[in-house]
Each structure stands twice: as C-alpha cells, then as structure tokens.
Amino acid sequence: MATIEDYDERPPGAPRTTFIQRHSALTRLTHWINVLCLSLLLMSGLQIFNAHPALYWGQYGADADPSWLSIEAVEEGDGFRGILRVGSLTVTTTGILGISGAGDDAAQRGFPSWSTIPSYQDLATGRRWHFFFAWLFVINGLVYTLHGVATGHFRRDLAPSAEEMSPRHLKQEIADHARLRFPKGEKARHYNVLQKLVYLAVIFVLLPLMLATGLTMSPGIDAGYPFLLDVFGGRQSARSIHFICAWSIVLFVILHVSMVILSGLWNNLRSMITGRYAIEIAGDDK
Template identity: 55%
Template sequence: MQRLDATRNAPRPTVIKRHSAFTRLWHWINAICLAILLLSGLQIFNAHPALYWGKDSTFDAPALSIGAERADDGSLRGITRIGDLRFDTTGVLGVSGPRADRERRAFPAWATLPGPRWLAMGRQWHFLAGWIFAPLLAAYLVYLVASGQLRRRLLPRRDEWPRLGHVVVEHLRLRFPRGEEARHYNLLQKLAYLVVLFVVAPLVVLTGLTMSPTMDAAWPWLLDLFGGRQSARTLHFLAAAALLAFFVVHLLLVLISGVGNNLRSMITGRYALPPEKETRDDASQ
C-alpha cells in the first residue's frame, strides 16, 4: 500500500519547451528531403556504381566499385571493391533479387526511388529535394546563430569536456540523462549536431553543386576546392553515407530513450523531463 501511495503521490514530470516552431518545421521538412535525397541518390549512383579521385574517371582503378561477376557455376555474384580489397556482397550489393531471377544492381531496387530503373525521374526527385534542402539548411544555420541557440544549446562549455568519456560510456550502456540533466543536450549530442549541421550537411550541398556543370561555370572555384568533379562525387557519397549513419542512430536513440516523449517534443515543442530514478531508501518507504 505504501508503494502504491508513493506512486500516486509522485510529482508530475517537469514539462519544458524543447523546440521552437521553426525548428520543428525545419526538422520534418528536412527529414522528408533527406529520405528522398538518399534513396534517389542511390538510384543515380546505380547508373555508374564506381567512385574515383581527381578530375578524371580512372576506370581501371576506382576507389570503390560495386558490380557483378559470373561464378564458375554460372551464377551471378555481387562483388564490391574498395581499393585493392574485394568482397562478395551477393544479395546485398551488386546482385539482388530472388535466386532464380537475380539481376545486376549496385543497390537493390527497394532502396531506390522512384523505381527500379527510372534514372531520369530519380534525378528530378533528387534535384527537387536538394533545392529545398540546401536553402532550408542555410536558413536554419543563420537562425541558430542569430537567435543565440548555437551558443546556448550547441556550443560545449569548458566544464563539459572532462565528462566526455563518461557520457560516451553511458550512451553505450543505453543510460540516458534524467531529471535536470535532460533539460539540455549532453556533450555527445552537441558534438554530433555540430558536426552534422556545420560540416557534413554543408559538404553534401557543396559537393552536389560541384557535380553540376552549370554551377561549375558560375562558381569555378568549387572544382578547385574539391580537386575535381570525381573527387567531389566521392566526397558527396561519403558525406551522404555519414548522414545516413547519423539518421539511423538518431532514430534508434529516439525509440530507445522514449519515442512518445521525443515525438511530442518535435511536434508540439513540449518535452517531459524523465524523472530521476528512485533511490533504494525511497522505494522501501
């Protein structure tokens, strides 16, 4: 009975305003754009599934290639090469589909938009999402600086750095901040958001622009900045892969740390601080 009474009388969690309306709107539009960009980007990559470094395509020595070869038994085998390394990636990369109807595809059809072999439309989807994503990214970065949120919420304080190792270990153990500690982003979150917003995402945009002949004519310095169109394409692919990794980890942490509370904070802006865990003495009363 005492335990039930304690539960009934437990204080309600503190609810704070976590995200502004602009941040929430940007987040959801950005999520849609990123999904379209990633899936249509794989469609475009499938048209020539190899990456090079420099100004020219060195077809005999790609930095990365995803293809298919005939095995001794006549079956297709997916082969992914990274430099001099060679991996059999049948069923995932290079070759996909049912065993009786396998086809040569760098990335499988289910991972591409808008269809299995619709390159022209895939390019249009990619450009449309890109021309929405890029200006919104620039606007959001300006907003972070002008509103002071960059300084207040994302720039690490000096006293946070000694706790970096502890924060990493706690995340690996899936132990997330509670109570007042959850009111602000921890150091690992701040670093992740800073790298994604100010390094990876701008790199995706700039390397994407570098692959456009029109933009190269208008801004020839882009080719000099990235060392050529093929280098820009490789960096574009790697930066997109980094965004995808962040996207996956972000979704997993949202699910694990409280999907309802996290979703509400990004829809209404209100976030309930997770209550502190009961101490052993409190639980026994």
Template identity: 65%
Template structure:
C-alpha cells in the same frame, strides 16, 4: 526555457524543449533527406563506382565499385573496396527485380524510382536538394537571430574537459541517459555531433554536390580545384551522404532507447516530460 509544472496531476514536469522553427525544419529535413538518399542511389546506379581525381574513365582504377560477374556459369554480385572484394549477391551488384537476378549497384527497394531511370532520379534529387538547402538557410537564419546555436548547441568550457567527455561516453555506452534537470538540455555529445553535422557534414555534402554540376562549375570553377576534380567531389559526396545515414541510424536508435514517445512528442509539440525523482 518555458516550464509547465503538472506534478500534482501526473507526477511530471513538461518543459518547452523545441521551438516551432526547429520542429518544422526537422520534419522538412526528414522528408528531403529520405528522398535525396533514395534518388541519389538511383543516380549512383548509373555508374556504380567511385574514383579519385578529375576523371573516371573505364581504365581508371576505382576504389569502391559494385558489379555483376559470371563465375563459372554462376552470376554473382561483387563489391570492391580497395583491394578487398566481397560477395554481395542479392544485395549489392546483383539483386532480384521482378523475380529475376539483375545487375544493379543498389537494389530496387533502395532507389527512387525503383526501376532504373537516371533522368527521373536526377529530377527528384535536384528538386529536393533545393528544398533541403532552402530549409537549411531558414534554420540557419533562425539559429543566428534567436541565438539557438549559442544557447542550445554551444558546449561550455567545463563540458569540453576530458573527464566530462569520458563520463558522457561511458554513460552512453551503458545506455544511461540524462535524467531530471540534466534532461532539460542537450548533453555534450549531442551538442558536438549536431554542430559537426550542421557546420561540417551538410555544407561539405552541398558543396560537393554543386561541384558535380557543369553549370555551377562555370560560376565557381575554383570548387573543382578545391575538391581535386569532379570525380573526387562525387566520392566525397557519396561518403558524406553515408556518414549522414550513420548519424540518422544512431539518432533514431537513441530516440527509441531513451523514450520514443517522449522524444517524438517533443519534436511534434515542443514539450518534453521530466518525471519527479529524475526519471523520464
């Protein structure tokens, strides 16, 4: 890892933390995932219910659904999760569109396009799905060739001990972030989280997305058996997408809390600043 010692002028040391390939793939993913999320919610709105199994006909019970219902002359938005029902009027099931209450799974400000258009939503989703996949292949190839996964993301045996993991969890809960030399590398929680996202969550989301395609089913019909049917694949795809959203929310929160300018600079220029005395 390259280091620029600028302590005399600024009292800090700049380390080269992120390579160009990592930075470019990161920002392409930011764009692709954003469009995929909003267009995916547009697709979901065409039938805002999730099922398990091969079929999802009207009489099959769903375990997650959103709907607008007339309750004694008052229209409400309801969200069903298993046996539980929540009044989500104004957000889920029923939201305002151009000043009028309209039945929609997710509100218009969360979908791409904002108006109800399944065809356009699918085109946006499929195009950026390929952008996402190709970008992921480039990043994965770089990670193997440069040993990025082994050098930067693979935790050591000592880092996987219960005592060390407990120590890091407690520090994160107290918002105590690595300082000085420790800040030169990802901590263990970051490594494990990134590995889980890269090698489990994203492949699962891509595979279930392909399983929903009848054209791809002709090429790989075994995917339907693997995920228990197209409706099961759709449900897993939806849930993994929101796990990814949860990861992004936590990731952004940690970036802000641990020093937004320093973190953004490192993901734009590659250089991360560590001040003398172990303070960032």
C-alpha cells in the same frame, strides 16, 4: 526551456513529472521537412549512383583512374555474382548489391530497386527528384540556421561550455552513453555535450560539404566557379566525398534514432511533434 505544466501531485519531497517546451514550432517543422528531404535525397542519389556504380579519386575516373569502390556483377558459370569492391577487399553481395532478385527475376544493378527512386533504372528522373529535394533541403536548412542565429538557439542550446569540453567531462559522457545512462531531472532539460558536438558537426561540416561537393559535380557550376574542382581535387573526387558524406549522415540518423528509442521513444517523439517533453524533478525543486 520553460516549464509549461505539472500534471501529477505527490507527497512533499517525492519526485514529480513536469512538462517543458523543448523544441520550438519552427525547429519541429524544419526537422520533419529534413526527414522527408533526406529520405528522398538518399533514394534518388542511389538511383543516380546506379548509372555508374563505381567511385574514383581525381578528375576523370573510368579508364583514367582505378576505382576505390565499386558494385559489380561478375560472370560465374551460367549466371552472375554480385560483389562489392572496396580497395583490395572483395565481398560477395548477391541478392543485395550488384545482383538483385533471383532466378529469372535477377537483374544487374548497384543498389536494389526497393532502395531507389524511381525503382526502375532511370537516371534522368532520379536527377530531377534529387535536384528538387536538394534545393528544398537547402532552403529549409537556411531557414533553420537564420532562425537559430536570430533566436540565440545555437549559442544557448548547441554551443558547448568550457566545462563540458573538459577531458574529464567528455570521458564521463562517453561512459554514460556506453552504459545507456541517459540524463535525468534538470540535466534532461538540455542537450548533453555529445549531442551538441554531433549536431554541430552535421550542421556546419557534413551538410555544407555535401552541398559544395554536389555543386562541384555540375559542369555548369564548374564553368562559373572552376576553383571548386581545385578545392576538391576533381569532379570524381567530389563525387566520392559526396558519397562518403551521404553515408556518414545515414550513420548519424541510425545512431540518432537508436538513442531516441533507447532514451524514451514516446517522450522524444512527442517533443518533436508537440514540443512537450516530460522530465522528473525532485519534489522540492522549483
């Protein structure tokens, strides 16, 4: 990442601020397409989940296997109560999950209308939205991956070194992040080892697993590639893994956005829009 501009003059030896080109144009473009795709995939996925708001392990689900997670509306007095069941744990979620709204406007649904596309219950439309943006997401990911391999981006920017993977270095990085101590100066030119490991896990583990389990839920794909059902232990198991991966990505996004805000919102946002990222370096550095 080369320096492209120095913009202030200070006395010799004083720290100075300089801009570096942190993200290529293609990286920035694919990043914002990912933001669009992931948002609409989540919302349309919740619409699909609402058609049967329960998850199972195994092949058949429903009456054949007990659910390990469900969002339900149970009758209570003159009305209903929303509950979330995870294994033996039951949590009341009226107004958010199970039952949305209040009084005459209350409706039985898994996730609330504001979180789904479309807002009303429509499984067919939800599937069309989900499939369209799923394939756009896959194509966008392939473009990013091929670009990363061709330009050496993965090897140069994302592959952790042996020194970075040492227990001592990892422990220090974790401690610095826990104290909200972010890299400064020359260290800010590069991703830290925790960023590298998390990005690699998302790109090469979570997202491929999401794609594979999504395909396994398709009867047409299963007919052509029946081994997928054996790999994931059945269609219902694939649905559960897909759900877990989706919320793991949501957790990653929450942590990612939090770090972006805490480490300098405008600087990070500008770098993902224009590519320009400001760092402070010692005045005698070249």
